[in-house]
Amino acid sequence: MNPPGKTTLARMQHTAMIEAERIEIAQDYWVKEGRINAPEPHMIERRDDLAGVVRLIDAINSDPDLLDRVKKRMIAMAKAAESPPAVSAAEESEGGDVQENEAAD
Numbered sequence: 001m002n003p004p005g006k007t008t009l010a011r012m013q014h015t016a017m018i019e020a021e022r023i024e025i026a027q028d029y030w031v032k033e034g035r036i037n038a039p040e041p042h043m044i045e046r047r048d049d050l051a052g053v054v055r056l057i058d059a060i061n062s063d064p065d066l067l068d069r070v071k072k073r074m075i076a077m078a079k080a081a082e083s084p085p086a087v088s089a090a091e092e093s094e095g096g097d098v099q100e101n102e103a104a105d
Contacts, residue, residue, distance in 0.1 A: 003081065009070070013057040020050035 024047055027039035060070055 006078070009057050009060065009067075013054055016050040016053040016057075020047045020054065023047040023050070 023043050027036075027043055027047075030036045031039060060067055
């Protein structure tokens with residue numbers, strides 16, 4: 001599977017809102033049809049989490065300084081994901097993993 005592509009806060013918010021609504025509609029339908037007695041707790045938690053994402057993006061969009069910082073950080077993270085991690089000459093010559101070396105200390 002390919003890594004996630006580019007997106008925007010508005011698209012993420014819209015997608016989270018639609019998915020939260022879809023979960024609620026589906027759970028209400030299954031209860032109405034009698035296939036389940038009550039909405040499934042894990043699905044309600046998922047709906048609530050998605051609604052939380054919508055509110056989080058609202059909060060980010062309401063603060064211009066925070067919005068600018070988030071956008072810059074998202075760009076930096078995307079660039080870091082595109083480029084391979086830098087390996088120092090010392091790490092290459094040791095042939096070991098940094099985490100292994102730290103664990104031995």
